[in-house]
Amino acid sequence: MSGFLQDFWFSITRPRRGRPKLELDSSTLQTVAVLAEQENRAPDEVAAELLQAGLRDRQETVMAQLLWQCLTPREQDVTALICQNLTTRQIAARLYLSPDTVKTHARHILDKFNVPNREALRQMLSGWDFSAWA
Amino acid sequence: MSGFLQDFWFSITRPRRGRPKLELDSSTLQTVAVLAEQENRAPDEVAAELLQAGLRDRQETVMAQLLWQCLTPREQDVTALICQNLTTRQIAARLYLSPDTVKTHARHILDKFNVPNREALRQMLSGWDFSAWA
DNA sequence: TTGACAATAGAACTTTAGTTCTATAAAATG
DNA sequence: CATTTTATAGAACTAAAGTTCTATTGTCAA
Incomplete structure (x- = not known):
């Protein structure tokens, strides 16, 4: 198994109730793979980067929403x-x-x-x- | 197995040579899960959205790079x-x-x-x- | 060689955003 | 109740970007 599968399998087998499953369509995975190939990088690295960038955006949104509440x-x-x-x-x-x-x-x-x-x-x-x- | 695992397993077992492996660290997955919970959505849906947004950005970069070449x-x-x-x-x-x-x-x-x-x-x-x- | 075009440079004028200030009424506080 | 604070409104002035134009030089095509 790849490292990702190991990690994912490990998180699934942990005693956590109702843990949601992560499910992506294969076209997204393939697009990641194509992009990774263009950039000569590992797809998992590219995907992680994309996910982390997106997550950072969302966290900034939370902050902005708090500030929005301070507006008249x-x-x-x-x-x-x-x-x-x-x-x-x-x-x-x-x-x-x-x-x-x-x-x-x-x-x-x-x-x-x-x-x-x-x-x-x-x-x-x-x-x-x-x-x-x- | 979850749908994602099925898809991934299926892509691995396909007769493709040198297909790169997709590997993410569990902290990223967990952050996706936390965000999904905040938004009351499935994590795989959130992750797909984040990935697709990031991929869209990259494609726009390709266009911009072509235009950049037109500059003196x-x-x-x-x-x-x-x-x-x-x-x-x-x-x-x-x-x-x-x-x-x-x-x-x-x-x-x-x-x-x-x-x-x-x-x-x-x-x-x-x-x-x-x-x-x- | 001549004319057209592109790259580089600049000017005059207009529009828009940014900065600092004043003023009033309503709400909050002591 | 008197004072302070906040929300709303507006003005004068400055800085910056946007718009339209002119000019020169080098390159290219006819």
Whole structure:
């Protein structure tokens, strides 16, 4: 058995109740293999890297969600529209404010998320769904 | 055996020579399991999603690399520095140009990559290593 | 050789975001 | 109740990016 099979078999045989099973379709595995071959690396290494990168993203999402809860309702509105790539003017028109007011909210938002600019905010929340503010 | 084990076992027993083995450390698997539990989803579903997202990123990189080849040497310089978040002024000082010239190059770069602004360019090349231009 | 094109360089002007400040009303606190 | 804090709103100014244009030189094709 390969090291992976050993590990997996070991985790299955451990006395754990209701442990979920890890099941991937073979096409994903094959794509990993193809990519690994292109990069001259072991597929398990590539897969681990991809998984770990994805997991890191998710953990950052948890942090961002906590910070989101610290926003006022108005700030959440402005955040959502910023992340949908609306300009200050567009946001102002949408929320019936002056552009300067939008910038004030943006200032507060960036401070609460501790990011240097709107781009960094958008990057931080890039996987979020803001369609409720469409 | 789980479905994954079946698939994997099946791929191993197929008459393929030198097929690489997929091997992940158990801590990664456990992290996937924890995340899946938080999201009330099956771990194999989460893992597949993470892998597929990562693979999609890699494919976009291939396209970007083709476009990168279309850049002139100067444009590649400017692209690298833009992606390291340098301002126009900083880039101009680094390359001994006027800021307006940097903006001209940027214009050409954005056109060649078919992106609307520098932020989109940085997003597109976010996984690249530009340390050679440090 | 001449003209077209590409690479490199730069300028004037506009738009947008960022920075620092002021102001008011409502809510919280002592 | 008086004061402080917070949320919301806005303004003046600056920095940065974006847009459209001009200019020169080298290369290439007719």
